[in-house]
Amino acid sequence: xxxxxxxxxxxxxxxGPHAVLDRIDLGVxxxxxxxxxxxxxxxxxxxxxxxxxxTGLESGTALVAGWDVxxxxxxxxxxxxxxxxxxxxxxxxxxxxxxxxxxxLLHLPARQARARATELLERFDxxxxxxxxxxxxxxxxxxxxxxAASLLRRPEVMFLDEPTTGxxxxxxxxxxxxxxxxxxSGVTVFLTTQYLEEADQLADRVAIIDGGRLVADGTPxxxxxxxxxxxxxxxxxxxxxxxxxxxxLGERATHTDVERLTVGVAVxxxxxxxxxxxxxxxxxxxxxxxxxxxxxxxxxVFLSLTGHRAPERETASV
Amino acid sequence: xxxxxxxxxxxxxxxxxxxxxxxxxxNVDGLITALALPIMLMLMFVYLFGGAIRTDGHYVDYVVxxxxxxxxxxxxxxxxxSVTADLTSGVIDRFRSMDVRGEALINGHVAASVARNxxxxxxxxAVAFAIGFRPHADLAHxxxxxxxxxxxxxxxxxxxxxxxxxxRSAEAANGVTFLVAFLPYASSAFVPIHxxxxxxxxxxxxxxxxxxxxxxxxxxxxxxxAASAWRAAAWSxxxxxxxxxxxxxxxxxxxx
Numbered sequence: 001x002x003x004x005x006x007x008x009x010x011x012x013x014x015x016g017p018h019a020v021l022d023r024i025d026l027g028v029x030x031x032x033x034x035x036x037x038x039x040x041x042x043x044x045x046x047x048x049x050x051x052x053x054x055t056g057l058e059s060g061t062a063l064v065a066g067w068d069v070x071x072x073x074x075x076x077x078x079x080x081x082x083x084x085x086x087x088x089x090x091x092x093x094x095x096x097x098x099x100x101x102x103x104x105l106l107h108l109p110a111r112q113a114r115a116r117a118t119e120l121l122e123r124f125d126x127x128x129x130x131x132x133x134x135x136x137x138x139x140x141x142x143x144x145x146x147x148a149a150s151l152l153r154r155p156e157v158m159f160l161d162e163p164t165t166g167x168x169x170x171x172x173x174x175x176x177x178x179x180x181x182x183x184x185s186g187v188t189v190f191l192t193t194q195y196l197e198e199a200d201q202l203a204d205r206v207a208i209i210d211g212g213r214l215v216a217d218g219t220p221x222x223x224x225x226x227x228x229x230x231x232x233x234x235x236x237x238x239x240x241x242x243x244x245x246x247x248x249l250g251e252r253a254t255h256t257d258v259e260r261l262t263v264g265v266a267v268x269x270x271x272x273x274x275x276x277x278x279x280x281x282x283x284x285x286x287x288x289x290x291x292x293x294x295x296x297x298x299x300x301v302f303l304s305l306t307g308h309r310a311p312e313r314e315t316a317s318v
Numbered sequence: 319x320x321x322x323x324x325x326x327x328x329x330x331x332x333x334x335x336x337x338x339x340x341x342x343x344x345n346v347d348g349l350i351t352a353l354a355l356p357i358m359l360m361l362m363f364v365y366l367f368g369g370a371i372r373t374d375g376h377y378v379d380y381v382v383x384x385x386x387x388x389x390x391x392x393x394x395x396x397x398x399x400s401v402t403a404d405l406t407s408g409v410i411d412r413f414r415s416m417d418v419r420g421e422a423l424i425n426g427h428v429a430a431s432v433a434r435n436x437x438x439x440x441x442x443x444a445v446a447f448a449i450g451f452r453p454h455a456d457l458a459h460x461x462x463x464x465x466x467x468x469x470x471x472x473x474x475x476x477x478x479x480x481x482x483x484x485x486r487s488a489e490a491a492n493g494v495t496f497l498v499a500f501l502p503y504a505s506s507a508f509v510p511i512h513x514x515x516x517x518x519x520x521x522x523x524x525x526x527x528x529x530x531x532x533x534x535x536x537x538x539x540x541x542x543x544a545a546s547a548w549r550a551a552a553w554s555x556x557x558x559x560x561x562x563x564x565x566x567x568x569x570x571x572x573x574x
Binding site: 087104 | 326336337340345411414417
């Protein structure tokens with residue numbers, strides 16, 4: 001048995017002339033959590049759909065749990081579960097009815113489907129809601145029920161497409177907790193996210209996708225190391241200096257904060273490098289009022305690799 | 319298909335039928351419309367137009383088979399909307415990732431539609447009796463009429479299901495309702511064909527609704543049966559076979 005739960009080589013997919021996925025290679029170790037990180041429209045959902053056998057691929061190969069997602073898709077389907085961006089449930093059925101139905105479609109005997117549904121409703125804190133129709137559920141409750149449906153049968157590989165998009169802080173944290181528990185129990189989790197924080201929190205390995213291409217792949221720490229591992233933040237004396245420094249640095253600026261007149265540059269953190277950079281930017285020792293060096297975040301990695309900022313959470317603070 | 323997968327496919331079919339029944343029963347607006355509309359229509363024809371339309375015998379006797387067809391036409395057409403709704407929501411992705419076959423999903427909708435339509439037909443017939451419908455048919459003729467009607471319901475439902483797979487939005491699927499609901503007006507359902515303009519007569523004479531209406535009328539009220547009954551059955555079977563094949567192809571294309 002291969003060490004990889006997911007193996008993708010040279011995968012391409014396009015819609016018309018538009019390449020959605022361009023020569024993707026990746027491997028996901030069994031029992032790990034893998035996050036595919038990228039902005040909207042980067043190709044994340046297409047990737048998940050191909051791996052979950054819902055969409056065909058153009059060229060290249062993809063194996064999930066050791067089976068080919070095209071030629072052996074029925075074998076793949078017996079070993080995966082998918083929780084998409086849109087809760088895949090019947091609004092006119094109750095939570096319990098939805099779960100029992102899905103259980104039956106997985107060919108559990110009626111009694112077992114019922115028992116499993118009850119168990120999962122308890123586990124996901126939906127016991128009372130279980131008897132109500134899903135149409136009246138909140139976003140967070142739907143996601144939990146959707147996830148419960150994915151666990152009726154223990155999957156080898158679990159796909160979660162943007163599992164926390166649109167959720168409030170509490171629901172998001174509950175979701176993270178669940179994903180961590182699943183990973184701890186040995187299920188391989190492949191999740192997509194737009195949020196760096198989420199990838200950093202959950203994933204053993206992160207791949208960054210942008211415009212259909214993988215631009216980075218590694219552990220969160222490796223990725224941070226890749227761009228120097230540290231970030232030098234310099235605070236400029238005034239707006240004119242700020243503008244000049246930004247123009248001078250161009251692509252090298254991985255972080256900008258106009259309110260604080262602060263610019264961030266990736267560095268490895270040793271003193272000579274920092275000193276020469278400060279001299280380069282401020283030869284007359286007038287422009288820079290303060291500086292600080294700190295560990296790079298995935299945010300910096302993302303920006304330096306894709307050239308644009310990761311999206312902010314709509315509900316950034318609570 | 320091995321025996322195991324056949325058993326599983328049948329089990330999936332049963333699960334999906336239960337699902338579609340439940341969804342039908344809980345779609346209260348849809349259910350009320352499906353049951354009330356045909357009765358309103360029948361009352362309208364009998365009491366508003368009935369005085370002006372000249373037929374042999376009582377108009378209520380003449381019109382009930384026609385109302386039945388409008389009723390099942392409308393009821394079956396809503397299958398298109400249900401199928402499209404499933405295909406445009408996330409639920410289809412889950413079903414597919416669980417390896418549920420498309421046939422099971424569509425069969426569920428078809429079974430629910432047939433049940434709904436037989437129920438509303440029963441209601442129409444009951445109300446028809448209350449307002450003076452007096453067929454003279456024995457049990458065999460009744461069974462024949464029900465059989466012809468049920469086969470036609472199945473045909474319309476499959477046609478609607480195929481449209482439901484083909485179109486991309488519920489609004490477009492809704493358009494089928496109008497097409498199917500219009501057909502009975504250009505048939506012998508409400509007025510005798512010889513009262514229509516010549517160019518319309520040939521269409522009206524040769525379209526399926528006329529065959530079905532004439533067969534049911536013949537069976538329930540007396541008169542010639544054989545020719546129209548065979549034509550009705552042939553039309554229905556042809557539509558079922560063609561629509562089911564089309565639905566299957568379109569489903570495979572849409573979900574690949």
